[in-house]
Each structure stands twice: as C-alpha cells, then as structure tokens.
Amino acid sequence: MCSCGTVFPSLSPRPPQRRNAASKGHKAPSTRDKDKKQKPRVLTHEGIRLQKASKERSARYKTDIYGKVGEHGFWRGLNAATADEFHRAFGELVEQSGSRHVNKETFELFLAERGVSHEDAFVVALILLSSKDDKTMGKILLFALSKSGYTEATIRICSHALLGSKIALHLLRAAEIMNARGQLRAKAREGLNYRCMVLEGKISRALGDEADAIEMWEKAMAAAVKMGEALLRRKQVEGPPGIKLVPEVVDLERRDVMELSTPWVDLTLLRFDRYTRLWDGNRFAQAEAELEKAREAVEIGCRMDDPTSHYHAAEFFRKTNADGTTIHTSTWLYHITKAACSGYAIACHKLGVFYAESGWKYIEDEPPDHVKPTPFDSFPAPTSTSTSTLQTLKFMLGLSSSTGAQDAAAPAYKESDDMFRSAIFPSTPEQRWEMAKQWLSIAMQQTYAPSYLSSAQMLLAEKLWAQAQTPKSALEMTDARYDYASKADFEAQIPIAKADSTTTPPTTEQAPGDADIPIPCPPSNIETAKSRLAQVLYAHQAHLVRRKLLSRSQSAHRLRRQQSATATDTNEQDAVSNLEERHRVESLRGVPEAVKVFLRSPDTMEMYGGEIEGLARRVWEICDLRGWDLVGGDGGLLYKCRVGGGDKGLEG
Numbered sequence: 001m002c003s004c005g006t007v008f009p010s011l012s013p014r015p016p017q018r019r020n021a022a023s024k025g026h027k028a029p030s031t032r033d034k035d036k037k038q039k040p041r042v043l044t045h046e047g048i049r050l051q052k053a054s055k056e057r058s059a060r061y062k063t064d065i066y067g068k069v070g071e072h073g074f075w076r077g078l079n080a081a082t083a084d085e086f087h088r089a090f091g092e093l094v095e096q097s098g099s100r101h102v103n104k105e106t107f108e109l110f111l112a113e114r115g116v117s118h119e120d121a122f123v124v125a126l127i128l129l130s131s132k133d134d135k136t137m138g139k140i141l142l143f144a145l146s147k148s149g150y151t152e153a154t155i156r157i158c159s160h161a162l163l164g165s166k167i168a169l170h171l172l173r174a175a176e177i178m179n180a181r182g183q184l185r186a187k188a189r190e191g192l193n194y195r196c197m198v199l200e201g202k203i204s205r206a207l208g209d210e211a212d213a214i215e216m217w218e219k220a221m222a223a224a225v226k227m228g229e230a231l232l233r234r235k236q237v238e239g240p241p242g243i244k245l246v247p248e249v250v251d252l253e254r255r256d257v258m259e260l261s262t263p264w265v266d267l268t269l270l271r272f273d274r275y276t277r278l279w280d281g282n283r284f285a286q287a288e289a290e291l292e293k294a295r296e297a298v299e300i301g302c303r304m305d306d307p308t309s310h311y312h313a314a315e316f317f318r319k320t321n322a323d324g325t326t327i328h329t330s331t332w333l334y335h336i337t338k339a340a341c342s343g344y345a346i347a348c349h350k351l352g353v354f355y356a357e358s359g360w361k362y363i364e365d366e367p368p369d370h371v372k373p374t375p376f377d378s379f380p381a382p383t384s385t386s387t388s389t390l391q392t393l394k395f396m397l398g399l400s401s402s403t404g405a406q407d408a409a410a411p412a413y414k415e416s417d418d419m420f421r422s423a424i425f426p427s428t429p430e431q432r433w434e435m436a437k438q439w440l441s442i443a444m445q446q447t448y449a450p451s452y453l454s455s456a457q458m459l460l461a462e463k464l465w466a467q468a469q470t471p472k473s474a475l476e477m478t479d480a481r482y483d484y485a486s487k488a489d490f491e492a493q494i495p496i497a498k499a500d501s502t503t504t505p506p507t508t509e510q511a512p513g514d515a516d517i518p519i520p521c522p523p524s525n526i527e528t529a530k531s532r533l534a535q536v537l538y539a540h541q542a543h544l545v546r547r548k549l550l551s552r553s554q555s556a557h558r559l560r561r562q563q564s565a566t567a568t569d570t571n572e573q574d575a576v577s578n579l580e581e582r583h584r585v586e587s588l589r590g591v592p593e594a595v596k597v598f599l600r601s602p603d604t605m606e607m608y609g610g611e612i613e614g615l616a617r618r619v620w621e622i623c624d625l626r627g628w629d630l631v632g633g634d635g636g637l638l639y640k641c642r643v644g645g646g647d648k649g650l651e652g
Helices: 029-038 045-071 080-097 104-114 118-129 135-147 151-164 169-173 175-190 194-206 210-238 247-252 263-280 284-303 307-316 330-341 345-357 389-396 415-422 429-445 449-460 472-476 487-492 523-564 579-588 593-599 602-626
Strands: 637-639
Touching: 045 080, 045 118, 080 104, 080 118, 080 135, 104 135, 118 135, 118 151, 135 151, 135 175, 151 169, 151 175, 151 194, 169 175, 169 194, 175 194, 194 210, 194 263, 210 263, 210 284, 263 284, 263 307, 284 307, 307 330, 307 345, 330 345, 330 415, 345 429, 345 449, 345 602, 429 449, 449 523, 449 602, 523 593, 523 602, 523 637, 593 602, 602 637
Parallel strands: none
Antiparallel strands: none
C-alpha cells in the first residue's frame, strides 16, 4: 500500500486457497471408476443384436454341457432340463434376496423344495463358472454351497484364494472368505478329510507357518497313501485312463485347482527348502536331519509311483562331480525315466539330453556284487554273491522280469538295479541320438522351452560322438569288458593292463574308436532348427508378457483393496474371482498365437523360468555365429543378426 492510499494487489499476500479437484474437472480414480459403472450405456441396434446372440450361444452351451454331463453319469438327480430350470430358479432367488449373499437357511430350503443335492448343485456351479455370461451366478452358487457346509465348494473357494495369494497375499486373510476359511480349518482339524488337511497345510505355508503346514501334511499322509494305493490297484486292473469326452467337466472327477492328493510332494519341497536354508546357515546337523525327512517323503511318493516324487528323487538326491554336474548313476536314471514315462516335462528333457550326450559307460556307478554279471561291470564279483550269466541274458532278452541274488544274505534287490541291464540299449550313437530326439519331442509337446534349443542344436550337429557306442565285449558279456581283476584292484585303481602301476588308466581294448561319426545336415534340418530357435524366443516373449500381467494384476489388487476400504458394500465373489481363468483371458488378449501357446502352460513355464533369459541369449549367439535373421511363423522378424554383437537386452 502506497502512502497515498493506493493498494497494489500483486504485492499483498494472498489468502490460502483450497484447491478442489472437482472444480478443475479432475476426479480420483475410484470416483471415475464408480461413475463409469453407474453411468447408463445406451446400446445401438447392432449392440442389442450382438447381446442377444451372445445370450443364445451361452444358453446353447449350457444345454449342451448339461446333456453331456448326463451322458457320462455325473448327475445324481438332475437332467439337462431340470438343471437349466434349477439355474433359472436360483437366479430368481438371488434377485429376490437383493444382494449377492444368499441366506444359508433360505438356500437349504430352496434345495430341499426342488430335491436337488449339494453334488448336483456343485456341478451346475462349475458349469456356470465356465460360461462367460453366467460366471457371476456360478460364484454366488459356489459361495452358497460353501456356507451350507458342502466341502467341495469350500475347497474350491480356498484353492482359488491360495492361487490368488501369489499376486495378493492379503486374499488369504480377506474378510470375504473367512467363512470358507473357518470351515476348511474346522474340517482339517477333524482329520476326516485329507484333502482339506493338505489344502490347510498349503495355506499355512503361504502364510509363513511352516510348523502347522508340516503337521497338516503328516496327518494327511496315511489317508492319502491309502487312496494312492487304491488308485494304483485300479490302474493295474483297468490300464491307463482313456481320453475324456467332456473336457468342460473334467473338474468333476475330484480334480482340484491345486493338487491335494500328494502331501508327500509338499513335504518334500518344504523339508528340502529348510535343509537348504539350514545348510547355508552352517547348521549342518539340523540340515542333515531335514534332508533325511525329505528323503522319507520322497520314498513314500515313489512307492505311489508319483512322477513328481520320482523327479525329486533324481534331482534332489543326485550325486555330483566337483563342478556340480550330475553323475548319472543307476538310481538317477531309474527315477528320471519313471518321471519321464509319466510325461513330466522337465524329466523328459533331462532324459533326452542324457541320451544325446552320454558316452560309454552310460551309467557311472559300479553294479553291486549281488547284481552282477552285467554289461557295466568293471570287475567280476565273487561267484557266491552274483547271479548267473544265463539269468542276466534272459532279462536282457525280455525272457525274465528280474534276476534275484543267489545268496539269501545278499542285499535286497532294488528296482533301480535293473538299469544295469536295460541301460545298455540303445547301444549305438545313431540309436541313442534318435532316442534323445524322441524324448525332447515329448517335452516340446508340453512347450518346455529348453527342449526346443537342445533339439535345434542336435539338428545342426555334423558329427556323432563315437564314444557313445557300446563295446562289443559288453554286449557279448565277455571277460574282456573288465578293467580290473578284482574289487581290491578297483578300489586301489590298479587296472588289469599293468597291475604293477597305479597310474596307468584302465584298458580300452574293447572301447570304440575315437573317430566321430559324420551325419548329414540337409537344408530341411536347418529350417527346422530355425523354427525351434524361434520357439525359444516366443517362450521368452511369453515370460515378458506374463511378468507384465502379474505386475498389472498386483497393481489392480492394490487399487481394489484401497477402494474396498471405503466401500459400503463388499462382494465375497470379488475376493476369490477366478484368478487363473481371468489371468488366462487377459494374457491372451492382443498377444500373438505363438506366444499364447506358452502362456497356456504356466506350470511348465515355471519349470524353466529361471533360465529363460540364458536360453534367449544362447539363441542370439547361434544366430550371430551363423549370420541368421530369425523370422517367426507369421513372417515377423524375431531377431536381426548382429555379427560380433555383444549382449542384447531383455527386450532383444
């Protein structure tokens, strides 16, 4: 203010002003979303037509599935017509209730009036969940069944919450599923349903309570083993299961979102994880105790002929060289073969690599005396402890199922001992090469990315390793196969060639030559190899997409959690929205088909997730070395050759 009384506004302090986002036209994300949901949308004639067509397709889909369910005997009291009527009546009940929460007593009365069992209602719920237009109604029905005490519905809800906890751990503590969690916990503590105990153990581990998880799984073990033995007996009588004609209702055969029939697998993984942590912490005595308990759990699984347990037996308890590479023992080969024969992807890959890279002797441990004679013998066994050569030859020719020890005091014969006779075949480099290709092909059918790279490298190979040939003396079981005269010489490393020297290597008179075998590499092999390399890069892209989707899902969960904190009404179904189905739909949106192939197999992706970047870099190196531009099946450029170029980033 001037002395003359003039006021200069620019020089006077302004009073504090409160900024209002609404006055500027800006709104918080939660408000924007709320307005968007509340704002009515006017459909065009075309939109109305499409909506009507979608509803008609959904109705036909349900009618068709209801009929197929009846054809395969899944209904207990319903049929296609009454199931559809039950669905419509339940929709009216939900509408009358005015919310997505159906009262337990009302729902029980509703079922009783129509004579519908919990089992049939559960089948309807599963079918509705598989329909895009009726998914919400299916979730409401699932929660109503859980509230009324139906165990399968409770297991389904809690399983989905556990899957979702990989993205948002708070789902396991969400108020929306507390009713189902309480029922699951009560049933698990009763000890009458081993699947509830296994699931409760999984949830306890996810929440960090390892002691409770171990307790639950150990309690469930006896019942799970009993069921596993029954399934084994049925498999022996009926043979392998046939192809299911109704894939939409495969869940009805008591298959869970998460595997709940193998507590030995969960125990093995947890015990081995504890062993690793204790060993890294220099607590060796405790670590060894955990390892022994892990071994016990694995042995139970192997008795149940569980492929995962066979793989764990081969991987967790393998012998290694000083550089960490695997020593291919008879036990390793037995368990990895058992797992691979069940279609376990990573086992198929490892077995394929074994046949492609192993040379004579294929098995690196010495056969026990009571198993000899075998083609892999380094020295003869005492006559009193070995089987006869005739028995061994009968086994190798398929004329006998096993060979027993002649000495009753000899150690018990193990199934893995059979490897000392059967592992000699295939016996030529060419045959072993073809065997490797077949196992890698099985792994590729399951989109196991490392197998594509190994297969491509095999297609580009120009020579076969001559040392993969089985010596003639081993095939004919002659004494020339022995490198040592006795067990004492073997332990002292004194070979037959020069018994007075401890430095001379074993004789190789019966070994194959050192000249590698050239193999043709036609242009078709090169094109196929390029195609396999392209698949590795597609798998790499799939991992990048999946990583972004998981990050986006985590952000969306955080946002919904913030919004629900101030919301006046929360929906139970939102807490356990079918996460893996939603994730699958979102991941396939706008993504090339070649990448979708890998995204459809998340379990397989997790098997090689830690090495995918290394696989991609190896593909880039091969392309740079050969001067290749890698083109995908759709003609798009996947990689531009950069001869002599250094490391490429993740985005390639």
